[in-house]
Amino acid sequence: MTVLELIRALAHDAPVGVVVTDAAVELPGPTIIYANPAFALLVGRDLDDIVGRSPRFMQGKETRRAALDTFRRALVSGERFHGYLTNYRGDGTKYRAEIDCRPLRNAEGRIEHFVSFEREVLRRIGRPARNAGGRYDPATASNDLLTGALCNLALFEHV
Numbered sequence: 001m002t003v004l005e006l007i008r009a010l011a012h013d014a015p016v017g018v019v020v021t022d023a024a025v026e027l028p029g030p031t032i033i034y035a036n037p038a039f040a041l042l043v044g045r046d047l048d049d050i051v052g053r054s055p056r057f058m059q060g061k062e063t064r065r066a067a068l069d070t071f072r073r074a075l076v077s078g079e080r081f082h083g084y085l086t087n088y089r090g091d092g093t094k095y096r097a098e099i100d101c102r103p104l105r106n107a108e109g110r111i112e113h114f115v116s117f118e119r120e121v122l123r124r125i126g127r128p129a130r131n132a133g134g135r136y137d138p139a140t141a142s143n144d145l146l147t148g149a150l151c152n153l154a155l156f157e158h159v
């Protein structure tokens with residue numbers, strides 16, 4: 001079983017968005033090679049309209065260049081990116097995405113893919129939380145096993 005097949009099997013019914021790209025960081029890459037139904041729901045597009053494109057299609061006027069530069073640097077240096085971006089759905093509405101993106105390396109250590117876990121977050125009213133989630137809360141709380149496991153792996157800051 002390849003890593004991609006494993007991700008497909010695990011992510012299909014997952015309530016968090018999961019998207020896998022190839023390893024090409026430079027334009028026109030990275031190219032999306034897999035997205036799960038929760039990702040299609042998050043970005044408000046059909047899966048057919050997602051696979052084969054670059055994740056840049058979700059960006060717009062209020063997507064901060066500084067955040068994208070940080071994202072890009074992480075991809076180039078093969079490090080994890082965990083951050084928040086303003087993105088846009090197919091119908092043009094904007095949302096705040098929590099993104100946890102990591103490289104997938106082969107046995108020789110070469111990056112073959114990137115995988116990203118994504119969900120919508122809402123700006124917290126009042127004081128930032130003490131935990132690392134800070135100013136954001138997940139838009140929908142889920143207490144399923146996978147999200148719990150992802151939190152235990154510190155993929156997301158809280159359920």
Ligand SMILES: Cc1cc2nc3c(=O)[nH]c(=O)nc-3n(C[C@H](O)[C@H](O)[C@H](O)COP(=O)(O)O)c2cc1C
Pocket residue numbers: 019020021025026027029030054055056058059063068069071072075085087097099101114115116118
């Ligand atoms: C797996 C993966 C998922 C990504 N998901 C998003 C996303 O949801 N929203 C977004 O704006 N950019 C996303 N990106 C980042 C863009 O593809 C791109 O790398 C970013 O804009 C920085 O590169 P650039 O400076 O060449 O634009 C993702 C990248 C990867 C590898």
